[in-house]
Amino acid sequence: MLTLALLKAHLKLDAAPGDEDPLLQAYLAAALGAFKVESKRRWPVVGEPAIVKTTDPIATPPTTEFVAYVDPAVLSADEQALADQWLRLAIGHWYENKQEVLADVRAVAVQVPMACGYLMNLVRTPTL
16 A cells, blocks of 8 residues: 655655654545545455465475455455556645646646546446
């Protein structure tokens, strides 16, 4: 899961504790909440039951291969990487653009695009 240190590295901010840490932590909490609501998915907790299959039952101990978590709402490792990138993009957008609509130098209102929709569609649980 995305940490404050990784987020600061993504935003090219000094790693030392600073004045913006509370703001970044608020963004991180909001982005995590938005991700969970939008995707209806979550990160695994330590010891989460997983489905494994035996790939070589003759070996001692038998070799096993991770298939998935028992709960389909839990993100796989690949999906966790996508989710972390979604968080980076969302928070980077919020950090750089404090408003959704900005006025450019010609005094024209410009909506700042969000690149997160694509990644969210990759991990969202389909619903009817």
